[in-house]
Amino acid sequence: xxxxxxxxxxxxxxxxxxxxxxxxxxxxxxxxxxxxxxxxxxxxxxxxxxxxxxxxxxxxxxxxxxxxxxxxxxxxxxxxxxxxxxxxxxxxxxxxxxxxxxxxxxxxxxxxxxxxxxxxxxxxxxxxxxxxxxxxxxxxxxxxxxxxxxxxxxxxxxxxxxxxxxxxxxxxxxxxxxxxxxxxxxxxxxxxxxxxxxxxxxxxxxxxxxxxxxxxxxxxxxxxxxxxxxxxxxxxxxxxxxxxxxxxxxxxxxxxxxxxxxxxxxxxxxxxxxxxxxxxxxxxxxxxxxxxxxxxxxxxxxxxxxxxxxxxxxxxxxxxxxxxxxxxxxxxxxxxxxxxxxxxxxx
Amino acid sequence: xxxxxxxxxxxxxxxxxxxxxxxxxxxxxxxxxxxxxxxxxxxxxxxxxxxxxxxxxxxxxxxxxxxxxxxxxxxxxxxxxxxxxxxxxxxxxxxxxxxxxxxxxxxxxxxxxxxxxxxxxxxxxxxxxxxxxxxxxxxxxxxxxxxxxxxxxxxxxxxxxxxxxxxxxxxxxxxxxxxxxxxxxxxxxxxxxxxxxxxxxxxxxxxxxxxxxxxxxxxxxxxxxxxxxxxxxxxxxxxxxxxxxxxxxxxxxxxxxxxxxxxxxxxxxxxxxxxxxxxxxxxxxxxxxxxxxxxxxxxxxxxxxxxxxxxxxxxxxxxxxxxxxxxxxxxxxxxxxxxxxxxxxxx
DNA sequence: TTGTAAGCGTTATCAA
DNA sequence: TTGATAACGCTTACAA
Numbered sequence: 001x002x003x004x005x006x007x008x009x010x011x012x013x014x015x016x017x018x019x020x021x022x023x024x025x026x027x028x029x030x031x032x033x034x035x036x037x038x039x040x041x042x043x044x045x046x047x048x049x050x051x052x053x054x055x056x057x058x059x060x061x062x063x064x065x066x067x068x069x070x071x072x073x074x075x076x077x078x079x080x081x082x083x084x085x086x087x088x089x090x091x092x093x094x095x096x097x098x099x100x101x102x103x104x105x106x107x108x109x110x111x112x113x114x115x116x117x118x119x120x121x122x123x124x125x126x127x128x129x130x131x132x133x134x135x136x137x138x139x140x141x142x143x144x145x146x147x148x149x150x151x152x153x154x155x156x157x158x159x160x161x162x163x164x165x166x167x168x169x170x171x172x173x174x175x176x177x178x179x180x181x182x183x184x185x186x187x188x189x190x191x192x193x194x195x196x197x198x199x200x201x202x203x204x205x206x207x208x209x210x211x212x213x214x215x216x217x218x219x220x221x222x223x224x225x226x227x228x229x230x231x232x233x234x235x236x237x238x239x240x241x242x243x244x245x246x247x248x249x250x251x252x253x254x255x256x257x258x259x260x261x262x263x264x265x266x267x268x269x270x271x272x273x274x275x276x277x278x279x280x281x282x283x284x285x286x287x288x289x290x291x292x293x294x295x296x297x298x299x300x301x302x303x304x305x306x307x308x309x310x311x312x313x314x315x316x317x318x319x320x321x322x323x324x325x326x327x328x329x330x331x332x333x334x335x336x337x338x339x340x341x342x343x344x345x346x347x
Numbered sequence: 348x349x350x351x352x353x354x355x356x357x358x359x360x361x362x363x364x365x366x367x368x369x370x371x372x373x374x375x376x377x378x379x380x381x382x383x384x385x386x387x388x389x390x391x392x393x394x395x396x397x398x399x400x401x402x403x404x405x406x407x408x409x410x411x412x413x414x415x416x417x418x419x420x421x422x423x424x425x426x427x428x429x430x431x432x433x434x435x436x437x438x439x440x441x442x443x444x445x446x447x448x449x450x451x452x453x454x455x456x457x458x459x460x461x462x463x464x465x466x467x468x469x470x471x472x473x474x475x476x477x478x479x480x481x482x483x484x485x486x487x488x489x490x491x492x493x494x495x496x497x498x499x500x501x502x503x504x505x506x507x508x509x510x511x512x513x514x515x516x517x518x519x520x521x522x523x524x525x526x527x528x529x530x531x532x533x534x535x536x537x538x539x540x541x542x543x544x545x546x547x548x549x550x551x552x553x554x555x556x557x558x559x560x561x562x563x564x565x566x567x568x569x570x571x572x573x574x575x576x577x578x579x580x581x582x583x584x585x586x587x588x589x590x591x592x593x594x595x596x597x598x599x600x601x602x603x604x605x606x607x608x609x610x611x612x613x614x615x616x617x618x619x620x621x622x623x624x625x626x627x628x629x630x631x632x633x634x635x636x637x638x639x640x641x642x643x644x645x646x647x648x649x650x651x652x653x654x655x656x657x658x659x660x661x662x663x664x665x666x667x668x669x670x671x672x673x674x675x676x677x678x679x680x681x682x683x684x685x686x687x688x689x690x691x692x693x694x
Numbered sequence: 695t696t697g698t699a700a701g702c703g704t705t706a707t708c709a710a
Numbered sequence: 711t712t713g714a715t716a717a718c719g720c721t722t723a724c725a726a
Contacts, residue, residue, distance in 0.1 A: 005477075005501060007719055018697055023721060033695060048500050052477035055719035058405050058702050065448070074437045078430025087421035094421075094451045094469070101412070102437055102447040122441070130352075130399035130703085153395050154352060238643040265640030273645060293612030293638045296585040298620060354703055365713050370705060380711060402703035405718050477719085 006047040014043045026051070066093050066319060067132035067156075069103040069124055071139030072233070080262060081288060081308065082138055085161060088312020089136060096316070101132055123147065128154030134319045136161060140207065143167060157322025159315055171318040171328040173311065178210040180304055180335035181257070184285050185218020187339060188255050192347040193283065195224045197253040199244075199263065203229035207259075215257060226251050235263045238270060245270055254347045255283035264301055265294050268343075279345035287335065302341030306333050353394040361390045373398070413440050413666055414479035414503075416450040416471055418486030419580075427609060428635060428655065429485055432508060435659020436483060443663070448479055470494065475501030481666045483508060487554070490514060504669025506662055518665040518675040520658065525557040527651055527682035528604070531632050532565020534686060535602050539694040540630065541570045544595045544603040546610065550576035554606075562604060573598050582610045585617060592617055601694045602630035611648050612641050615690075626692035634682065649688030653680050 008026075012019045017036060024032045025040035043049075057063035068086065076082040090100050106122025124147040127135040135151075137143070138161040143151075151158055152169060160172040188196055198215055200208045208229055216225055228244050245267060248256070258264040264286040268278065276282050278299055285302050294301060311333050318331065355373070359366045364383060371379045372387035390396075404410035415433065423429040437447050453469025471494040474482040482498075484490070485508040490498075498505055499516060507519040535543055545562055547555045555576055563572055575591050592614060595603070605611040611633040615625065623629055625646055632649050641648060658680050665678065 005475075008721095009719080019720080020698075020722080021696060024696090027721085031695060036695080048497060050472070050475050050477065050497070050501065052405075052719050054401060054410060054478050055405050055702090056721075057478075058399075058401050058704090058718090059720050059722090061702070063401060074434035074441075077424055077434040077437065078427065080425065083425025083430055087424040090421045090424065090449055090451055094453065099451075100449040102449065104437055104441045104446075106441065125397070128352075128397045130397065131401050131404075150395060150397070154397065236639040236642050241643075262638075262640040266643045269643035269645065273643070291609075291638070291640045292583040293609040293641055295583050296588075296613045296616035296620070298616065355705095356703080366704080367706085367714080368712060371712090374705090378711060383711080399703050402718090403705075405702090405720090406704045406706085408718075 006049045007052070008049075010047060011040060011043045011049055014047065015039050062133045063131060064098045065101050065132040066098055066316075067101050067103050067127045067135040069105075069127055069135060069137045069139075071105060071124070071137060071141045074104055076138060080291060081260075082161075084289060084308035085312045085315070086138065088309035089315050090312070091309070092313040092316035093319075096320070098133075103127060103135075125150040125154075127151060127158070128156055132156065134158065134322055136315060136319060138162075140205075157319070157328075159318045159322065161315055166330075169328065171322055172330045173315045173318060174330055174332045175207075176306075176333040176335055177207055177259075178214040179332065180287055180306075181211045181214030182218040183214075183304060183335060183337060184257050184287075184339075185215045185220075185223075187218075187344070188257070188283070188285065189219045189223065191255075191283070191344060193219070193255040194222065194347075195226065195251070195253045195255075197226040197228060197248045197251070197256040199228045199230070199248075199256060199258040199260075199267070201230050201235070201259060203227075203231065211259060226253050230263075235260050236266045238266055241266055242270060249274070249276065253282070255285065255344075258284065258286040261286045261288045261294075261301065261303060262291050265291055265297075268297070268301065279343045283345050283347075284343040285339055299342040300340075302339040302343045304339050305336045308333075352399075353396045354399070355396075357394060358387060358390045358396055361394065362386050409480045410478055411445045412448050412479040413445055413663075414448050414450050414474045414482040416452075416474055416482060416484045416486075418452060418471070418484060418488045421451055423485060427638060428607075429508075431636060431655035432659045432662070433485065435656035436662050437659070438656070439660040439663035440666075443667070445480075450474060450482075472497040472501075474498060474505070475503055479503065481505065481669055483662060483666060485509075487552075504666065504675075506665040506669065508662055513677075516675065518669060519677040520662045520665060521677055521679045522554075523653075523680040523682055524554055524606075525561040526679065527634055527653075528558045528561030529565040530561075530651060530682060530684060531604050531634075531686075532562045532567075532570075534565075534691070535604070535630070535632065536566045536570065538602075538630070538691060540566070540602040541694075542573065542598070542600045542602075543570065544573040544575060544598070544600040546575045546577070546591075546595075546603060546605040546607075546614070548577050548582070548606060550574075550578065558606060573600050577610075582607050583613045585613055588613060589617060596621070596623065600629070602632065602691075605631065605633040608633045608635040608641075608648065608650060609638050612638055612644075615644070615648065626690045630692050630694075631690040632686060646689040647687075649686040649690045651686050652683045655680075 008019045008022045012022045022040050025037040070076040093100055103126050124143055128150055134157045136159045140162055158170045160167045160170050200211055202208055228248050278284055287304050314331055355366045355369045359369045369387050372384040417423040440447055450473050471490055475497055481504045483506045487509055505517045507514045507517050547558055549555055575595050625631055634651050661678055
């Protein structure tokens with residue numbers, strides 16, 4: 001048996017005081033004699049005491065933990081977009097004395113213990129398990145009515161980090177797909193482009209619809225938008241992209257807007273293989289931080305950028321507001337007006 | 348005031364039984380009458396009861412949480428290597444009914460509350476705050492003696508995910524930089540390469556030393572290894588890489604081994620700009636999963652791959668062993684023997 | 695300035 | 711089969 005870790009009572013006995021006094025001394029309460037405080041601190045040091053934050057959380061009713069639910073699995077952690085957002089969120093939380101707890105949807109149901117589902121459904125409403133003070137939901141799936149009810153009832157303030165869904169009653173950080181696409185449209189219109197391809201994701205998804213809407217608005221009347229919708233999360237598989245690209249090229253666009261920057265890299269390579277010169281024959285414009293492996297590309301992919309670290313901090317700001325009981329509200333990520341890169345040309 | 352969330356006692360009163368009985372009913376204890384159980388379950392359902400896992404953890408002495416300490420900050424989350432490893436770890440933990448809690452080193456010290464440091468040092472030994480059953484440390488910094496002592500004393504089993512450090516007394520998942528470099532050397536030797544450049548990181552770091560050692564062993568006697576050491580974590584900045592690359596090229600290697608695959612992408616671009624034909628003039632070999640934006644490259648970067656998701660699962664395996672009190676041990680990541688890609692040629 | 699004691703929500707032991 | 715009761719480690723009125 002390993003010796004149990006020292007508690008506040010261990011120290012109390014070592015110092016000949018009671019646990020209440022030790023607690024006060026450790027927390028810097030002024031109502032304790034200087035000599036006593038020193039004895040207590042010395043003993044704590046000597047015994048290697050570390051406060052049990054779980055017990056403290058139970059007593060105080062708050063844990064200092066923020067739950068993060070990644071609704072489409074762990075791959076989000078190393079995704080260029082969500083990963084950066086999460087990193088920003090984590091940094092902001094940590095700087096404010098809170099930590100992140102990860103909740104992932106359950107891949108396979110564990111049915112070995114019949115009571116287990118009562119404990120952990122492995123779903124969104126796990127955020128109401130009493131361990132976190134607030135939650136952040138990252139991803140696009142709209143929550144089920146039951147989950148929404150459970151979470152609303154639990155009183156845990158939630159922030160949604162969704163592409164574009166509007167979840168009533170919760171704070172949200174919207175990705176701004178409408179606004180950024182509108183900006184892209186304006187930039188291309190100014191260069192004279194009238195036939196513009198759009199490489200997006202999932203036909204008729206909210207993301208796709210708002211992107212197309214923004215692009216059309218930005219381009220202005222009379223312009224033609226050629227839609228491509230990849231029906232799969234694997235955005236960079238050349239085998240999936242090639243037929244879509246070839247179909248798009250047949251419609252001879254003068255520019256292509258690509259929702260994902262990693263995907264844009266792959267398309268650059270496919271275009272080169274086809275002898276399509278960028279930006280002479282075709283202009284390219286994409287979004288997001290430049291993929292790290294792409295920084296020496298010639299020509300350099302033009303991007304509308306977004307400070308995703310700051311986006312994460314913004315999400316944390318909403319979390320704080322929720323914890324303070326302030327009313328819910330929505331923020332939208334800001335995308336830079338100037339596309340940096342060299343894959344844009346006049347038509 | 349929002350109504351407090353229902354507890355086990357709320358249910359007990361609603362059903363006219365005691366809290367003990369409710370607890371038993373909910374947890375599937377056979378020593379409870381079927382009729383009672385049904386009444387309890389119905390009430391739990393109706394009231395929207397969710398067990399407070401924090402309280403349960405306090406009582407049972409284990410929380411089902413694994414602490415993850417990222418020793419060089421949140422950027423690790425979206426790093427191609429660590430991010431994937433973490434994702435694998437998270438998935439394995441979740442499948443086993445445990446969740447991950449993130450610990451990041453504190454960016455700036457909070458000195459507003461003098462007692463705060465007693466509570467949260469923002470360092471490695473925070474893993475002993477009583478909230479996690481075990482910890483995973485990801486990164487290369489060797490732990491301070493004080494941290495090691497604190498953690499050993501706390502009894503929290505720890506697994507180190509380090510490039511190559513050996514931390515005595517703790518389980519480790521080593522990256523296998525020695526073995527993979529040896530494999531790379533053998534492959535190049537078989538193709539006749541005798542002058543091989545190595546693009547690594549931090550001169551005289553353990554990582555660098557073991558990589559060079561493995562490469563030399565694999566190449567065999569008489570071969571010449573030309574070392575390049577980037578002295579910065581920003582691996583893909585073209586401005587930093589260009590002078591190093593030019594210096595290397597002056598020594599006319601016939602092949603270059605590049606430790607990081609993102610970096611290799613940038614180097615591919617820089618080589619193309621310099622008119623160096625790959626693999627005709629220079630063979631390239633790197634490690635790790637192919638960066639997603641690079642999948643349509645011609646020629647395709649040759650890589651020794653490693654299933655990092657499985658690596659994460661392996662790390663979780665070590666965590667489990669620690670929780671079960673089994674002795675500590677070290678595992679090493681396995682790198683595939685066959686380099687996939689087309690940037691290798693005979694000399 | 696310190697001690698006492700209640701309680702956070704749960705589980706577990708012992709009686710009944 | 712159920713009820714009382716004592717923890718788990720900590721905080722915090724209230725009393726002394």
